[in-house]
Amino acid sequence: MKKISDSTIRRMSKYYRSLDQLIDKRVETVSSDTLAEMDGITSAQVRKDLSFFGTFGKRGFGYNTKALKKQIENILGLYRTWNVAIVGAGNIGRALTDYAEFKKQGFIIRLIMDRDKSKIGQQVRGLNIEDFNKVNDLVKDEQIDIAIIAVPADAAQAVADKLVTAGIKAILNFAPRSLKVPPDVTVKYENMAVEMEALSYFLSKKK
Amino acid sequence: MKKISDSTIRRMSKYYRSLDQLIDKRVETVSSDTLAEMDGITSAQVRKDLSFFGTFGKRGFGYNTKALKKQIENILGLYRTWNVAIVGAGNIGRALTDYAEFKKQGFIIRLIMDRDKSKIGQQVRGLNIEDFNKVNDLVKDEQIDIAIIAVPADAAQAVADKLVTAGIKAILNFAPRSLKVPPDVTVKYENMAVEMEALSYFLSKKK
DNA sequence: ATATATGTGTGAATTTTTTGACAATGACGA
DNA sequence: TCGTCATTGTCAAAAAATTCACACATATAT
Ligand SMILES: NC(=O)c1ccc[n+]([C@@H]2O[C@H](COP(=O)([O-])OP(=O)(O)OC[C@H]3O[C@@H](n4cnc5c(N)ncnc54)[C@H](O)[C@@H]3O)[C@@H](O)[C@H]2O)c1
Ligand SMILES: NC(=O)c1ccc[n+]([C@@H]2O[C@H](COP(=O)([O-])OP(=O)(O)OC[C@H]3O[C@@H](n4cnc5c(N)ncnc54)[C@H](O)[C@@H]3O)[C@@H](O)[C@H]2O)c1
Numbered sequence: 234m235k236k237i238s239d240s241t242i243r244r245m246s247k248y249y250r251s252l253d254q255l256i257d258k259r260v261e262t263v264s265s266d267t268l269a270e271m272d273g274i275t276s277a278q279v280r281k282d283l284s285f286f287g288t289f290g291k292r293g294f295g296y297n298t299k300a301l302k303k304q305i306e307n308i309l310g311l312y313r314t315w316n317v318a319i320v321g322a323g324n325i326g327r328a329l330t331d332y333a334e335f336k337k338q339g340f341i342i343r344l345i346m347d348r349d350k351s352k353i354g355q356q357v358r359g360l361n362i363e364d365f366n367k368v369n370d371l372v373k374d375e376q377i378d379i380a381i382i383a384v385p386a387d388a389a390q391a392v393a394d395k396l397v398t399a400g401i402k403a404i405l406n407f408a409p410r411s412l413k414v415p416p417d418v419t420v421k422y423e424n425m426a427v428e429m430e431a432l433s434y435f436l437s438k439k440k
Numbered sequence: 441m442k443k444i445s446d447s448t449i450r451r452m453s454k455y456y457r458s459l460d461q462l463i464d465k466r467v468e469t470v471s472s473d474t475l476a477e478m479d480g481i482t483s484a485q486v487r488k489d490l491s492f493f494g495t496f497g498k499r500g501f502g503y504n505t506k507a508l509k510k511q512i513e514n515i516l517g518l519y520r521t522w523n524v525a526i527v528g529a530g531n532i533g534r535a536l537t538d539y540a541e542f543k544k545q546g547f548i549i550r551l552i553m554d555r556d557k558s559k560i561g562q563q564v565r566g567l568n569i570e571d572f573n574k575v576n577d578l579v580k581d582e583q584i585d586i587a588i589i590a591v592p593a594d595a596a597q598a599v600a601d602k603l604v605t606a607g608i609k610a611i612l613n614f615a616p617r618s619l620k621v622p623p624d625v626t627v628k629y630e631n632m633a634v635e636m637e638a639l640s641y642f643l644s645k646k647k
Numbered sequence: 648a649t650a651t652a653t654g655t656g657t658g659a660a661t662t663t664t665t666t667g668a669c670a671a672t673g674a675c676g677a
Numbered sequence: 678t679c680g681t682c683a684t685t686g687t688c689a690a691a692a693a694a695t696t697c698a699c700a701c702a703t704a705t706a707t
Contacts, residue, residue, distance in 0.1 A: 238664075239638065246637040250616055264684065273618050276684090277666055284686060292672040292685040309637050310644025328535040340636055379639050402646075403639040405632075409457055411480050419642045421635040425612075428628040429547055430453040430516050431446065432586050432610040435626045437517025439609075445694075471654060483654090484696055491656060499702040500653040 241282045245305055247272045248279065252302040264295040311339055316376050318344035318401075320392050321383035322352050322362045325407050329381060330357045343375040365392070372399040379403045386410040393420070448489045452512055454479045455486065459509040471502040518546055523583050525551035525608075527599050528590035529559050529569045532614050536588060537564045550582040572599070579606040586610045593617040600627070 251271040255263055265276040265283075272279075283289055283301075286308050290296045306312050317340050319326045329335070330342055345357055346365040355362045363371055371377075380401045384392050389408035396404060397414055404420045406412055409427075412420050458478040462470055472483040472490075479486075490496055490508075493515050497503045513519050524547050526533045536542070537549055552564055553572040562569045570578055578584075587608045591599050596615035603611060604621055611627045613619055616634075619627050 240664075242638050242641050243634050245641075246634045247618070249637070250633065266684080271618060273620070275666065277668090278664095280684095280686065281665080288686065290685050291674080293674060293683045294672095295684065308641065310640040311637065313644075315640060315643070324535045324538050328531045331531050334633075338633060338636070339640075378643060379636070403643050405635055405639060411454070411478060413480070417646075419639060421638055423630065423632055423635055425630055426457065426541075426545060427450050427453045428612055428630055429542075429545070429586070430456070430518065431449050431628055432612060432626060433517040433522060433546075434449050434452075434515070436522070436585060436610050437520075439624075447694075473654080482696065484698095485694090487654090487656060488695080495656065497655050498704085499655040500704060501702090502654065 235285070237285055241285060242309075244272065244274070244278070244282050245309060248282075249302065249305045249309065249311070252298050252305070255298045256302060260298055262295045263298050263301075265290070268296075314339045314341050315378040316341055316343045317379045317381060318342075318346065318372065318375065318377040319381045319383055320346050320365060320368075320396070321385075322347040322349075322355070322357060323383060326381075326383040327357050329383065330360060340379070344371055344377060346371065365395070368395050369399045372396075372401060377401065379405065382406045382408055382412075384408060442492070444492055448492060449516075451479065451481070451485070451489050452516060455489075456509065456512045456516065456518070459505050459512070462505045463509060467505055469502045470505050470508075472497070475503075521546045521548050522585040523548055523550045524586045524588060525549075525553065525579065525582065525584040526588045526590055527553050527572060527575075527603070528592075529554040529556075529562070529564060530590060533588075533590040534564050536590065537567060547586070551578055551584060553578065572602070575602050576606045579603075579608060584608065586612065589613045589615055589619075591615060 248268055251268055252263070254271070265279040269276040269279045287304070289301050289304050319329055319342060322345050326345060330345055335342065342360065344363060345360050346363045346368060347353060348365045352362050353364050380396045380403070382389055382392055382396075382404060386408045389406060389410045390412055393404060393406070393412045393414060397418055402418050404412070404414070404418065405423060406420055407423050409424050414420055455475055458475055459470070461478070472486040476483040476486045494511070496508050496511050526536055526549060529552050533552060533554075537552055542549065549567065551570060552567050553570045553575060554560060555572045559569050560571050587603045587610070589596055589599055589603075589611060593615045596613060596617045597619055600611060600613070600619045600621060604625055609625050611619070611621070611625065612630060613627055614630050616631050621627055
């Protein structure tokens with residue numbers, strides 16, 4: 234299969250959510266134009282993105298919302314559930330554990346770990362905070378697919394290394410630090426500081 | 441000034457954080473190679489990015505870490521503080537209010553608003569939760585520069601509209617929904633679902 | 648002083664991404 | 678059944694982003 238760009242995947246994920254919205258409103262058919270409108274891009278982009286994976290529309294008609302949603306579900310692997318572990322039971326770690334939407338999307342938080350003795354054993358939304366030292370066993374027992382790093386930046390690389398050793402292949406990192414991982418492991422970033430600073434740039438520029 | 445791409449700005453923000461790390465370790469000089477290494481990109485990219493804004497290095501020598509940090513500070517507008525308002529005193533809104541790092545970076549949370557009567561008046565880290573209906577006055581009184589949207593997706597566009605009316609020009613949106621705003625307003629997104637689904641795609645592809 | 652080594656700054660080349668344009672197709676009404 | 682209309686799928690063009698590659702500036706050693 235040809236390599237699909239990251240931007241295309243991101244947009245697929247957005248189409249998926251837009252389709253959900255439409256289906257909620259009982260809309261049965263949608264054009265690339267409408268989909269583009271909803272996501273603030275061009276219709277050519279929508280059609281191009283979809284064309285990497287197949288032909289899902291009918292000419293002169295558009296796309297069936299439910300059918301297209303199902304297709305994207307297959308493409309993105311959302312037809313199944315994924316087991317998620319959170320490392321770091323601080324502010325962000327707890328907020329995420331509490332995030333119900335998450336489960337609805339098929340990402341099930343099975344495990345939350347910390348290294349702080351005073352936190353281990355406490356409950357967060359029915360989950361026991363576990364000892365991160367036992368990460369190898371825990372990841373295996375709970376069959377974790379995806380790990381979320383929510384520890385301070387200084388600890389992030391060390392945590393990532395241990396997750397990789399434990400066999401994790403997919404990481405979402407909330408700490409504002411680039412991680413080095415082997416090529417068969419993917420890391421995505423959620424870096425708020427970057428977005429805030431982009432806003433700062435924008436605001437100072439216009440003066 | 442020539443239009444600078446968003447990706448360049450994002451990377452500038454990363455260089456800024458990497459420089460911080462180096463300065464912490466008492467490193468006085470850094471090459472584009474090292475900086476690139478730290479952020480997982482190429483050295484040509486680093487030099488190219490910086491070249492959009494000026495010439496900050498010495499040939500054969502590299503960049504002075506402190507001087508370059510200061511330069512980026514000026515470029516991104518981080519030499520000053522920005523007043524931030526949060527809309528939505530739920531899980532994410534509260535976690536953000538509690539996020540100390542934020543203030544250290546010059547983003548000062550002055551205001552947290554909600555529309556839920558039972559929440560208005562409660563305290564979050566010394567801040568009163570205010571009535572979002574009073575957004576116009578509040579934004580003016582507190583001289584808010586940046587608003588963070590942390591309400592359910594369905595409410596996000598309506599909230600954005602009101603923020604725009606109140607004079608806000610920069611928004612960070614945590615709700616998984618594209619926002620329509622006038623051209624003089626910037627919106628950045630923090631969309632976790634997109635990142636998680638990209639990981640899902642990656643995991644299902646390799647099987 | 649001079650030579651040498653290092654690493655920047657930058658046009659040019661390359662690659663990637665986005666946009667444009669339109670022939671082809673299917674729905675639908677007469 | 679045929680004609681009209683809407684909208685896809687895709688090839689080609691344009692634009693944007695990244696990488697290459699090297700002349701040149703500067704630090705340092707001798
Ligand atoms: N709180 C926010 O709103 C927010 C927003 C954006 C980014 N972040 C980032 O997310 C990360 C976590 O932020 P937070 O506010 O939740 O921090 P926090 O201090 O509240 O929590 C961090 C947790 O990680 C644990 N920890 C530290 N080192 C560890 C290790 N080596 N192994 C296992 N656990 C360890 C700590 O015991 C603590 O419970 C930080 O990198 C922060 O920059 C936070
Ligand atoms: N919690 C998370 O970890 C998380 C992660 C990623 C994204 N998000 C997104 O962030 C947003 C907020 O999530 P949350 O978990 O904090 O939700 P939440 O339900 O805990 O909080 C939402 C808050 O917004 C308020 N609100 C609703 N409509 C409003 C309106 N029109 N005006 C003003 N206030 C209004 C509610 O009263 C509530 O206090 C959602 O869009 C969610 O998808 C949350």
